[in-house]
Amino acid sequence: MKMNKTTKNNMITYLMVIAAYVIVQTMSSTGHLSRLLSGLLVPICVYTIAAVSLNLVVGFSGELSLGHAGFMCVGAYASSIFSNIASDMPSVPRFIIAVLIGAAVAAIFGVIIGIPVLRLRGDYLAIVTLAFGEIIKNIINILYVGVDSEGLHVATSSQNFHVAADGKEILKGALGISGTATLYKDLRDYFFLIGVILVLVTLFIVQNLVNSRTGRAIMSTRDNRIAAESVGINVMKYKMIAFVISAALAGVAGVLYAHNMSMLKVSTFDYNMSILVLVYVVLGGIGSLRGSIIATVILYALPELLRGFATYRMLIYAIVLIVMMLFNWAPAARDWRSRMMEKFFGKKNEKEAA
Amino acid sequence: MMSFLSYLKDGISLGSIYAIIALGYTMVYGIAKMLNFAHGDVIMVGAFIILSSITKAGLSPALAILAGVVLCTLMGITIEAVAYRPLRKAASPLAVLITAIGVSYLLQNLALLIFGADAKSFVTVIDVPALVLFDGKMTIKGITIITIIACIVIMSVLTWFVKNTKPGRAMQAVAADKDAAQLMGVNVNATISLTFAIGSGLAAIAGLLLCSAYPSLTPYTGSMPGIKAFVAAVFGGIGSIPGAMVGGILLGVIEIFGRAYISSQIADAICFAVLIIVLLVKPTGLFGKNIQEKV
Numbered sequence: 226m227k228m229n230k231t232t233k234n235n236m237i238t239y240l241m242v243i244a245a246y247v248i249v250q251t252m253s254s255t256g257h258l259s260r261l262l263s264g265l266l267v268p269i270c271v272y273t274i275a276a277v278s279l280n281l282v283v284g285f286s287g288e289l290s291l292g293h294a295g296f297m298c299v300g301a302y303a304s305s306i307f308s309n310i311a312s313d314m315p316s317v318p319r320f321i322i323a324v325l326i327g328a329a330v331a332a333i334f335g336v337i338i339g340i341p342v343l344r345l346r347g348d349y350l351a352i353v354t355l356a357f358g359e360i361i362k363n364i365i366n367i368l369y370v371g372v373d374s375e376g377l378h379v380a381t382s383s384q385n386f387h388v389a390a391d392g393k394e395i396l397k398g399a400l401g402i403s404g405t406a407t408l409y410k411d412l413r414d415y416f417f418l419i420g421v422i423l424v425l426v427t428l429f430i431v432q433n434l435v436n437s438r439t440g441r442a443i444m445s446t447r448d449n450r451i452a453a454e455s456v457g458i459n460v461m462k463y464k465m466i467a468f469v470i471s472a473a474l475a476g477v478a479g480v481l482y483a484h485n486m487s488m489l490k491v492s493t494f495d496y497n498m499s500i501l502v503l504v505y506v507v508l509g510g511i512g513s514l515r516g517s518i519i520a521t522v523i524l525y526a527l528p529e530l531l532r533g534f535a536t537y538r539m540l541i542y543a544i545v546l547i548v549m550m551l552f553n554w555a556p557a558a559r560d561w562r563s564r565m566m567e568k569f570f571g572k573k574n575e576k577e578a579a
Numbered sequence: 580m581m582s583f584l585s586y587l588k589d590g591i592s593l594g595s596i597y598a599i600i601a602l603g604y605t606m607v608y609g610i611a612k613m614l615n616f617a618h619g620d621v622i623m624v625g626a627f628i629i630l631s632s633i634t635k636a637g638l639s640p641a642l643a644i645l646a647g648v649v650l651c652t653l654m655g656i657t658i659e660a661v662a663y664r665p666l667r668k669a670a671s672p673l674a675v676l677i678t679a680i681g682v683s684y685l686l687q688n689l690a691l692l693i694f695g696a697d698a699k700s701f702v703t704v705i706d707v708p709a710l711v712l713f714d715g716k717m718t719i720k721g722i723t724i725i726t727i728i729a730c731i732v733i734m735s736v737l738t739w740f741v742k743n744t745k746p747g748r749a750m751q752a753v754a755a756d757k758d759a760a761q762l763m764g765v766n767v768n769a770t771i772s773l774t775f776a777i778g779s780g781l782a783a784i785a786g787l788l789l790c791s792a793y794p795s796l797t798p799y800t801g802s803m804p805g806i807k808a809f810v811a812a813v814f815g816g817i818g819s820i821p822g823a824m825v826g827g828i829l830l831g832v833i834e835i836f837g838r839a840y841i842s843s844q845i846a847d848a849i850c851f852a853v854l855i856i857v858l859l860v861k862p863t864g865l866f867g868k869n870i871q872e873k874v
């Protein structure tokens with residue numbers, strides 16, 4: 226079968242994910258997977274989706290978003306509230322609708338946030354996305370949601386929050402939502418499979434977007450905004466497309482996270498979570514989707530597996546982050562690298578040039 | 580009425596701490612054109628240095644403050660030289676921003692390893708009697724008075740320094756146009772180093788004042804005030820020294836009023852909403868200059 230280079234490249238990424246799934250699944254069914262490791266599988270899928278979606282904004286649209294955890298938070302809460310309200314639905318369609326709701330609500334927030342944020346550039350954009358992440362966290366923290374025979378109740382303080390005896394309190398402010406995972410007992414064993422499917426769907430969406438006309442327009446706004454504008458590309462529109470799709474996919478990551486957890490607390494989705502996802506993106510290579518996946522799997526699994534290393538985990542992340550940025554982006558380091566390449570592979574390069 | 584005045588006083592007190600932090604931000608942003616995410620963490624490190632030199636090394640408060648300022652200054656220069664300078668001419672503007680986040684993380688986690696995660700109570704370094712007004716209906720703490728005075732003094736000295744001294748004018752030149760400044764014989768690297776030195780030295784003082792007013796110190800103490808001070812700097816117009824002061828005080832007042840009259844749980848959200856509104860309505864801030872982007 227003849228495939229062009231892009232298709233082949235995309236296929237390799239899908240196959241890599243599927244192969245990883247098959248290997249892990251075989252190990253798990255033959256009992257070679259420790260409890261600790263099998264507990265990591267779904268979170269790895271969550272962070273993979275988050276990293277791939279963040280890479281769309283950081284790598285392809287060229288904007289630094291520090292509010293990614295905010296979108297995950299919105300997706301997580303919206304879908305958990307839905308799952309709790311619709312608890313008498315069969316679990317498979319309920320989960321599918323929950324994913325769609327999480328993505329849709331996160332996308333709506335993406336639009337609301339994107340309109341003011343994307344008018345800004347660089348540092349300002351980074352700090353405002355950070356601010357939005359904090360605002361979302363703050364607001365969900367005081368939100369009370371319950372349902373009873375009279376319908377849905379929403380309040381902003383526990384004093385104003387009254388749910389009749391036949392109903393149930395779903396979201397209780399800072400206490401969060403508990404028991405979403407128990408609504409999906411029958412799907413429990415398939416959560417890793419669901420996670421992998423969601424990773425593949427995310428990859429499918431992002432890879433196809435990036436290699437489309439829209440994707441090339443998005444990259445042109447990254448490379449040179451003014452040049453892109455001058456050839457008639459609507460910069461705001463394309464930045465918005467990337468931002469909203471990224472937000473929606475982060476929402477999906479949030480849905481998966483929320484439905485795998487027995488307790489959902491807003492304090493999890495803090496600034497550090499956004500930074501962690503950013504670390505995965507940077508170490509995997511900004512603009513490389515496959516890199517994001519590999520980096521997430523390795524960086525998430527390693528510190529959990531090597532006990533004792535955990536104390537130094539964040540410290541090592543920080544150092545690696547700085548060193549990687551210097552090595553990859555500093556003009557001096559780039560010169561040095563190309564000199565080294567010439568020295569060792571000089572002849573090969575000449576051949577290619579000829 | 581009395582409670583209003585008392586909130587106003589608290590707001591100004593908090594705001595003047597934001598203002599001092601924002602001065603450091605605005606200097607660095609105005610001259611090096613980079614958002615130094617690690618600035619808030621330099622504050623935390625400064626506070627830890629001052630605290631340990633008093634409790635562990637037994638230095639007198641004055642010497643401890645000096646040690647804090649000197650070490651933070653050196654740290655600022657080192658961070659700039661190692662982590663930021665190599666990336667100044669990088670192709671992507673994101674590179675230096677992500678590195679700054681890395682530095683911020685590095686400082687937090689180093690402090691976590693050295694000092695532990697539990698909150699340390701900060702010692703009383705500044706002991707000034709409180710001012711009692713309106714027959715005891717209102718007391719202004721000594722630290723509040725010192726903070727406000729320190730803020731005004733620092734702002735005046737910085738304004739004078741930037742306008743009237745040779746290195747100060749070099750800073751203005753670098754802020755306006757790095758390449759042209761270089762052609763005119765300004766040592767750009769040294770000027771940016773000096774900016775980081777001043778910013779980080781101020782951070783140590785800000786750390787002292789912050790921890791004297793809110794005497795609980797953890798490795799994460801600096802990050803939220805740091806981000807809010809950036810909001811203050813943007814509010815006042817980034818790059819402008821009086822702007823940082825006005826923005827800082829206004830933000831402090833807004834935060835305390837929001838806490839008191841709206842909800843204490845969403846005070847942070849109110850602060851950040853201010854940032855978003857300012858950027859939408861007047862992106863250059865109160866005192867900022869409008870700079871047109873050229874091809």
